[in-house]
Amino acid sequence: MDESTFVLVPMFNEATVVGGVVRALRAHFANVVCVDDGSRDDSFDVARDAGAVALRHPVNLGQGAALQTGFDFLTRRALPERTVTFDADGQHRVEDAVAMVEASRRSGVDVLLGSRALGSATDQPVARRLLLAAALRYSRWSTGLDLTDTHNGLRVLSRRAVELIRLRQPGMAYATELESIVGRSGLSWAEHPTTIAYTEYSRAKGQSNLNAFNILCDLTSQRLRSAS
Template structure:
């Protein structure tokens, strides 16, 4: 896969928590196209940091586990303060996403000037997704549409491309997985332009073991509800 001109101006932010078994392969695949990969180690108890660093990533580290939203915000802050990148890709460390999809989305964002491109498994395809997870994501999509007013076809998809304006608008308050719906809300509050793009999600035994449980989904709903109640009028 050949890098595009936009790849050199892009930073890939990869949050990770106990991902030593997979993150090296993920970083290696990303760096075949994207020279700049930043892994945010969210308090891992394994060798995630050293594995990612050995694969060529810049590694930032939280001393304790704060949640994926906090890890992404740490990555966003680093990009804004220490780079002149025009775009940021968010990419999970568990191997679910295809680098080719990230490349296509960056090229789309660069060519159109859209602020944020959101990956959609429902416009693309999903391999190996359990039925219970599919039902859970359908319910989450309905909730997010009600919460944000954005008629997305997918939600809580970790593959996104944001331009610098969108990154500056994030300022995520939700430290855990509810950050995904918060990002969608930021699109509305900051008047960001957006598009969806079809992506492939590949569920493996490993990624399924790292996924969100039904209990965590209830925690997401609680976090979002309390955030909405506590938000200023």
């Protein structure tokens, strides 16, 4: 049982699956923190009953805001050796998280990013693949990082990385913002193969074309504010 790593799980209306996700994680990690981002269902209670520390936003703010709430919570406590970010919808494999933590310890890298391009993505819709390809091109251009994947919610962050990362993008655009922080802060980084399982449930919860457009607008707005 890994007691030096905390797993941070943002969630929004995930009551039907998050209990199983938490229990699977707690078979390997002693500390799981779920941030309920204003869910309208019983996600908070289900996660807490499954053994997670549960935090709650009174209204829905976005996944980036939920992760930052989790980072702030860990910072107030005394930052753990490593923090894993892990999606609540069941598309990540716990064994990948375990392998990434071990790889992070061996290498000492500050940020280890999961990559489905180096691993695999099962039952990925064609439209999702095209959207991710476009997002990857944008991320490479805007961050300067030679990434093979982007917007993969499975990551391992060192104590130093969590101290430096302050997410201002509340929604899904936070993923590219996080990569930009890595690029300009001098944090060491690497990628690690992961498997993403696109179930009927996770596909229904995934990003629509409109959400992808909103991400692009958020990132463009941020770049314009930074330049002014």
